[in-house]
Amino acid sequence: MMKQTTAPKLQALRIFFEFLRRDFYVYFKRINTYAINFIILYPLTYIISFAYIQAKAYFGAENVTQATIFFAGNVILLIMSLAFECTILLLFDLENERTIDYRITLINPRLILFEQILFTTLFSFLLLAPFFPLTTFILRTQFDSAHTSWPLLFIMLFLTCLCCAAYHMFIACALKSSKQIVHFWMRCNLPLITFGGFLTPWYIMNQYSSIIGKMSLLNPFLYATEGIRQAIVGGTMFFSIACCTLVLIIFSCIFSFLACHLFKKKVDHI
Numbered sequence: 001m002m003k004q005t006t007a008p009k010l011q012a013l014r015i016f017f018e019f020l021r022r023d024f025y026v027y028f029k030r031i032n033t034y035a036i037n038f039i040i041l042y043p044l045t046y047i048i049s050f051a052y053i054q055a056k057a058y059f060g061a062e063n064v065t066q067a068t069i070f071f072a073g074n075v076i077l078l079i080m081s082l083a084f085e086c087t088i089l090l091l092f093d094l095e096n097e098r099t100i101d102y103r104i105t106l107i108n109p110r111l112i113l114f115e116q117i118l119f120t121t122l123f124s125f126l127l128l129a130p131f132f133p134l135t136t137f138i139l140r141t142q143f144d145s146a147h148t149s150w151p152l153l154f155i156m157l158f159l160t161c162l163c164c165a166a167y168h169m170f171i172a173c174a175l176k177s178s179k180q181i182v183h184f185w186m187r188c189n190l191p192l193i194t195f196g197g198f199l200t201p202w203y204i205m206n207q208y209s210s211i212i213g214k215m216s217l218l219n220p221f222l223y224a225t226e227g228i229r230q231a232i233v234g235g236t237m238f239f240s241i242a243c244c245t246l247v248l249i250i251f252s253c254i255f256s257f258l259a260c261h262l263f264k265k266k267v268d269h270i
Contacts, residue, residue, distance in 0.1 A: 018182035073225035166255035173262035197225030
């Protein structure tokens, strides 16, 4: 009886990792494009534009810490963009080829979504993990990494990738048509990014307006940028790593649950 119950689970697990291996194989065939864009071109553009030119214009050459705080949240836009690019393919597949119909005959549909979330998380993290080391290497003393905890920073980057992957998988299942993508970015993602600490940390938003500060606490991506800033600069100005970790995991679970619920309605699986 034990062997009969464990055999299907092992088979499903093998298929799960086979799908994961396939996704890495497909994307790594285009790794040159992704590497040029997300490891070299975009980071260099962000570093020169936000961390060097704008930071100096806003804070001067002496206030390196403030410039670092200003720049640290910028990575959220890259993570959101990459996670969206990887997960939105599900929506296009549902509209056109519907290869997903074949997949759900091989494995539990929930596992298909979890595999996509896991792949997007790992792929995004691998591409964007060099972002801050590259920043430190290029800017040298113009980037305040004196108190940076690199292990905590990589943990926060990974959890941010996880939350963004789960969120965009939920969105891919929620959108009715690919024609809604532009409206979705304008009405949902841009406000979430802007009030998620993209340029300004929470304590500044809260000082300016307590209403904006309280409302922004509902934004999951605020905890991503706060955790990243805490790992890089440290201090009492930002949320603790423990708080950010907990909230990002909770939101990742919520988004994953919502994605499964909406996916079930879309494909009408049992």
